[in-house]
Amino acid sequence: MARCEVCGNDYEMAFEVHAQGAVHVFDSFECAIQRMAPICEHCQCRIIGHGVDAGDHWYCSAHCAREADPRLADLVRDRV
Known part of the structure; x- marks a missing residue:
């Protein structure tokens, strides 16, 4: 065991x-x-799906990435 x-x-x-x-x-x-599992830098949840890698930062979704850094608005999107 x-x-x-x-x-x-x-x-x-x-x-x-x-x-x-x-x-x-x-x-x-x-x-x-x-x-x-990494932790979303915005909402602090565990990222168990694809997540969003924005440079050296990890987010659970494009929404959290945009909320954390508005400059990412045109650079990230959730996969559909």
């Missing part, structure tokens, strides 16, 4: 995520999201 690095649960169905040269062990997608 493997121990989840977020909650500490020792779970027989734990899984590994290999990312950027590191190996992470989780017992659920919820724990994996809490540890690995």
